Amino acid sequence: MTQINITINLDDLKAKVESSSLESPVKASLALLLNSLMNKERDEYINALPHERTEERRGHRNGFYERELLTGVGSLTLKVPRTRDGEFSTTIFRKYKRCEQSLILSMIEMVVNGVSTRKVTKIVEELCGTSVSKSLVSNLVKELDPEINAWRNRPLNAHYYPYVYVDAMYIKVRENNRVVSKSVHVACGVNEKGQREILGLKINHTESTESWGSFFDYLKSRGLQSPKLVISDAHGGLVSAIRENFVGTSWQRCTVHFLRNIVESLPKKGSEEARAELRDMFQNSDLDVARELKARFIEKYQNAKGYGKSVEKLDAGFEDAIQFHSQPVGHHVKIRTTNMLERLNREIRRREKVIQIFPNDQSAARLIGAVLMDMDEEWSKKRSLYLSMKK
Numbered sequence: 001m002t003q004i005n006i007t008i009n010l011d012d013l014k015a016k017v018e019s020s021s022l023e024s025p026v027k028a029s030l031a032l033l034l035n036s037l038m039n040k041e042r043d044e045y046i047n048a049l050p051h052e053r054t055e056e057r058r059g060h061r062n063g064f065y066e067r068e069l070l071t072g073v074g075s076l077t078l079k080v081p082r083t084r085d086g087e088f089s090t091t092i093f094r095k096y097k098r099c100e101q102s103l104i105l106s107m108i109e110m111v112v113n114g115v116s117t118r119k120v121t122k123i124v125e126e127l128c129g130t131s132v133s134k135s136l137v138s139n140l141v142k143e144l145d146p147e148i149n150a151w152r153n154r155p156l157n158a159h160y161y162p163y164v165y166v167d168a169m170y171i172k173v174r175e176n177n178r179v180v181s182k183s184v185h186v187a188c189g190v191n192e193k194g195q196r197e198i199l200g201l202k203i204n205h206t207e208s209t210e211s212w213g214s215f216f217d218y219l220k221s222r223g224l225q226s227p228k229l230v231i232s233d234a235h236g237g238l239v240s241a242i243r244e245n246f247v248g249t250s251w252q253r254c255t256v257h258f259l260r261n262i263v264e265s266l267p268k269k270g271s272e273e274a275r276a277e278l279r280d281m282f283q284n285s286d287l288d289v290a291r292e293l294k295a296r297f298i299e300k301y302q303n304a305k306g307y308g309k310s311v312e313k314l315d316a317g318f319e320d321a322i323q324f325h326s327q328p329v330g331h332h333v334k335i336r337t338t339n340m341l342e343r344l345n346r347e348i349r350r351r352e353k354v355i356q357i358f359p360n361d362q363s364a365a366r367l368i369g370a371v372l373m374d375m376d377e378e379w380s381k382k383r384s385l386y387l388s389m390k391k
Contacts, residue, residue: 031076034069038090042081045088060084145362148369151376152200157223161189163331163387164199164227166215166238167341168207169348171364172357179357183207184348184368185215188340189227194385196340198376199224201368203361212241220245229323231338233257253320254338255282262313267306274301278314285332287325294318331387340386347371 043049048057064079069092080090165188173182183206187199200219204211226246232238233254242251259278266274274297281293298315301307324336334340348368358364379386 027076031078034076034092035079038078038081038092041090042083042088046083059088142366144366144370148366148373151373152365152369153222155223156199156219157225159191159193159197160225161191161197161199162228162327163190163231163335164224164229165189165231165338165341166212166242167232167338167345168235168238169345171203171352171368173203173361173364174357174359180205182361182364183211184364185212186341186344186372187215187219188344189224190335190387192389194387194389196379196386198344198372198379201365201372203364207235207237209237209240209244212238213245216241216245229327229335231335233338234261234317234320250323250326251320252323252335253317254336255321255324256337256339258282258317258321261317262310265309265313271307274307274310282321282336285325285329287322290322290325334387344372344375347375 042061046057046059046061048054050061060083062082062084064081066077067080069076069078078092080092081088166186168183168185170181170183172179174180183204185202185204185207187201189197189199191197200215200222202215202218204214226249229250229252230242230246231252231254232242234257239251242249259282262278263271263275277293277297281290281297284290284293294314298311302311321336324332327335348371351367351371355363355367358367
């Protein structure tokens with residue numbers, strides 16, 4: 001790479017600083033520095049100093065044109081050098097890009113953190129004394145796509161994930177001049193070392209056996225092997241897809257969702273004791289004790305008025321909700337529910353509420369992917385393991 005040596009005229013710098021307002025000496029200094037850099041870049045491109053005649057000369061100067069550069073210290077008006085052949089391009093900013101990189105990253109971060117593009121333009125205007133269009137902010141955020149897509153499609157065959165958690169949430173997306181509801185499928189896993197990872201996400205038209213099957217195919221194509229447990233709620237399409245796609249894998253029904261489903265069928269009044277008995281049943285780490293508590297509950301309430309439906313639900317779903325007992329006792333608390341996904345869903349929902357309606361699937365995958373990437377990185381930096389895998 002060509003090394004460019006810049007010589008700053010200190011007298012000129014001093015004069016510009018002294019003649020500037022008290023609020024802008026930094027701006028004046030930065031403008032002079034950048035203008036000097038661009039002049040040196042043009043000298044290097046032409047391969048000749050001003051008025052120098054050499055055989056190696058590759059072109060001629062053609063004056064300057066003014067262009068604004070938006071920076072953290074405000075808007076700078078720079079004198080950009082030109083050449084007659086029109087081929088010279090400065091490295092100060094890419095063609096048509098008028099924002100310094102740090103400000104670009106700040107704008108991107110604001111959008112990812114749930115600040116609307118409209119609010120971003122107002123914030124930039126207040127900070128820098130100039131405005132940027134919503135389309136500029138949107139186009140800048142699109143620069144996240146390659147990084148997010150690479151993360152979403154990274155190989156998963158470097159680790160084995162004995163526990164995989166899956167869930168879906170719904171968002172609004174514009175499609176063919178209509179606002180439609182779409183599902184966001186998300187998967188997390190705990191690898192053989194006991195570390196958490198976010199395995200992937202996918203936007204689908206609906207939550208069905210076919211859409212979940214497509215999502216699992218996407219994970220398997222990246223190297224995911226059949227886990228010991230898949231933990232989820234009891235959505236019919238999801239449960240069918242788990243059984244079809246992961247041979248030899250047990251399905252752990254989230255006990256929180258299961259208990260909530262049973263409790264909804266209990267009488268509104270006088271059922272406090274029954275609720276406590278249900279909680280004890282699924283919080284117990286001894287499988288024999290859990291089965292005994294279940295048998296007692298059914299015997300006690302099966303003929304009681306208002307308890308019939310709850311007893312039926314318990315009896316039908318009990319086995320699917322106790323699959324966590326097949327794994328080490330130390331893992332039970334964290335593998336019997338989908339609580340690990342709850343914080344993720346809250347973070348996604350907090351950012352998504354600002355957007356309200358995504359313009360297309362790619363914009364939804366971009367923002368949600370960025371949120372999940374940040375969370376995945378946060379998990380990877382934790383010193384403590386999510387689960388101890390020592391036998």
